[in-house]
Amino acid sequence: MEYIKQHISEVFLCKSKVYGDERGYFVETFHREGFEQAIGYKVNFCQDNESKSTKGVLRGLHFQLPPAAQSKLVRVIEGKVLDVAVDIRKGSPTFGQYVTAELSAENKHQLFVPRGFAHGFVVLSDTAIFSYKVDNYYSPENDRGLAFDDPSLNIDWQLPKEFLKLSEKDQKQPALEMLDIECSMFDYQKNLYRG
Numbered sequence: 001m002e003y004i005k006q007h008i009s010e011v012f013l014c015k016s017k018v019y020g021d022e023r024g025y026f027v028e029t030f031h032r033e034g035f036e037q038a039i040g041y042k043v044n045f046c047q048d049n050e051s052k053s054t055k056g057v058l059r060g061l062h063f064q065l066p067p068a069a070q071s072k073l074v075r076v077i078e079g080k081v082l083d084v085a086v087d088i089r090k091g092s093p094t095f096g097q098y099v100t101a102e103l104s105a106e107n108k109h110q111l112f113v114p115r116g117f118a119h120g121f122v123v124l125s126d127t128a129i130f131s132y133k134v135d136n137y138y139s140p141e142n143d144r145g146l147a148f149d150d151p152s153l154n155i156d157w158q159l160p161k162e163f164l165k166l167s168e169k170d171q172k173q174p175a176l177e178m179l180d181i182e183c184s185m186f187d188y189q190k191n192l193y194r195g
């Protein structure tokens, strides 16, 4: 597995080695020791999630507040998505900036999204199955969102806005400037994103 630091250096794109033969292929999708060595700290993944969506579905941008903050290791097992991780750590040199990655069943890339990032994706293929590990359990009372179309972020979701399908909740998420208290719960100096 290759772990590639992104321009926000706590975010990693993970590329698996795919062994193809006449039967099909084999791939390691997670190797704890290698993963922790690459990112530089321990992450205790405790829940695996899967969702299926149709083209144009946009889920996000989501995060959970401490003490239920989550790191996520995300991948696609059917179809193709554009995945986005926005840095919401107060005091971070890359605050408000984001990383994007095209994740597909074909390229088998994974994105590691640390705590202190709002995460979302849009489906670019007819359907997509999204699969991910998280290192803290689902906590509806700590579940928060950030507007996918916040002009201060200016994210290019690669599909026309009228084509996007969002949950009711995600159609009215707040802009980043409204999330000052939430962002300060991910203070960069305190390294809180390291769990």
Ligand SMILES: Cc1cn([C@H]2C[C@H](O)[C@@H](COP(=O)(O)OP(=O)(O)O[C@H]3O[C@@H](C)C(=O)[C@@H](O)[C@H]3O)O2)c(=O)[nH]c1=O
Pocket (backbone or CB within 6 Å): 049, 051, 059, 060, 061, 062, 063, 072, 119, 120, 121, 137, 138, 167
């Ligand atoms: C996320 C989650 C949802 N649920 C339930 C709550 C709800 O009834 C239903 C659908 O929830 P949501 O609408 O929040 O699902 P969804 O929009 O797919 O939420 C996910 O979006 C992506 C972008 C993420 O980054 C994830 O962390 C998660 O927030 O599933 C759980 O039981 N456990 C979970 O871990």
